[in-house]
Amino acid sequence: MNILIIGPSWVGDMIMSHSLYQVLKQQYPHCEIDVLAPNWCKPLLARMPEIRKALTMPIGHGTFGLMERYKIGKSLRNQYDMAIVLPNSLKSAFIPTFAKIPIRRGWKGESRYGFLNDLRSNKNDYPMMVQRYIALGFEKSAVPNSEDLTIPAPYLILDKQEIENTKNYFSEQLQLTNNRLAIGFCPGAEFGPAKRWPHYHYGKLAQLLIEKGYSIRLFGSEKDHQVAEAIRLSLANELQSYCINLAGQTSLNQAVDLIGDCRAVVTNDSGLMHVTAALKCPLVALYGPTSPQYTPPLSDTAEIIRLIKGGLIKVRKGQDSQEGYHQSLIDITPEMVMEKLEKLIL
Template identity: 70%
Template structure:
């Protein structure tokens, strides 16, 4: 059986969808899985052995583009027996319909009657996003309840030779760190500063780690370059060479290799956090307004720090500080992060 997955658009969601692909291979051992995804996520799919092919989704997130969706679907006709649609939007269900895929499965979402013919309406019975994905691997009437649902954690394939090649590409920056063992920081976050751990707290953590003999690598997209520089320049001048700001300099494949090379990771709730979890790096995950009750890091090697209770708080820029940081993240003192990091590294060693 050939299965087409319409994948989510965000890196973190893409990582969690890997649990679905693993379960599909268990439920349908002879299936072939192709995943349609935005180009920026496709490097991750190449590192998931359960995926046969990554198909480019050329339509931007939020664009309706019905004619383009019709053409994409028409080009996929007679190739698949099942489609699974992970986004909840109406528009995401058009391509499998136009491809005339006989079995089209997904959650109810936006009024998708007819477009999906295996429509699931009990999404609230599965509180975690990864549970909602994995539940779609099961035929109707045979879906385990949430606490009995098997969850295979996401993972990404890496190899030492590729990591070495990536490090050689950045040898000028990395040479400044004098071959010290490295801790990675992922200080960026989508949708504003309220999800970000304060740069001055990151700098305090970095200062202590550099004093202990570590180097720091800062990861993120181009828009995270500024916060990376705020962290680096907050350090004493003699320590700044040991803090390497790679935000905006790596593509996603390079970021995966360089994160895999780190001793441990400290991260906000972000896509890179989920990548670090999939690479099984010792991980300290810092949560504030977002909630680990829905999208926790899927790793046995991760520790979550969150000082408030309850679910998601929808805020992009908080009034708690001039920089827009949320008080719940400001309250996470660097000493808390260092203690958890030391505990994780100690267990790994």
């Protein structure tokens, strides 16, 4: 059986989808799995051994592109026995329909009647996103309930030689820290400062760690470079050389290698949090308005700190500080994080 996955558009969601691919290999042992996803996903998919091929989705997130979707679907005809659509949008179901794939499976989402012929409507029975992905790996009549659903943890393959190659590429930045174990910080968040732990807390934690003999690696995209630099510059001059701002400097593939080389990671609720979990790297995950009930790090070596109760709070910029931080994250002190971190690395 050949299976086409219409993949998600976000880093964290792509990592969580790996649990589904593992379940598909259990349910259909001889299946071949291809994933249609944005080009930037390819480094992640290449590290998932269950995937045969990553196909580039050239249409940007949020773009309708009906004719282009038709052309892609037509080019995929007579290649697949089943498609599984992970995004909830109507347009994400077009390509499998245009490809005339016999079985088109997914959640009802935006009323996708007629486009998906194996339509599931009980999504709320599965409170975690990863459970919703995994449930699509089963025949409709055989899906376990959420309490009985086994979650295979996502994992990414690391290659020691590739890690060394990446470290050599950044040798100039890393040269002063070669004799120190690295702690990674992931201070960015896709949807604004309300999901971020304050930069000054990261700075204080960096100071505590550097004084204990560690170095700090700051990870993120180009738009995270400024907040990462604020963390570095908050340190005393003599400590700044042990705090390396790599945000916006690495490819995703390079970031995966360098995170995998860290002793531990401190991170906001973000895509890189899920990458770190999939690398089996010890991590402390900091939650505020978002909820670990829905998208926790899927790792046995993760510590979660959240000081408020309840589910998701939809806020992108908090009113509790000039920088837009949310009070629930401001209230998490560096000392709290240090205590959790020491449990993981000592």
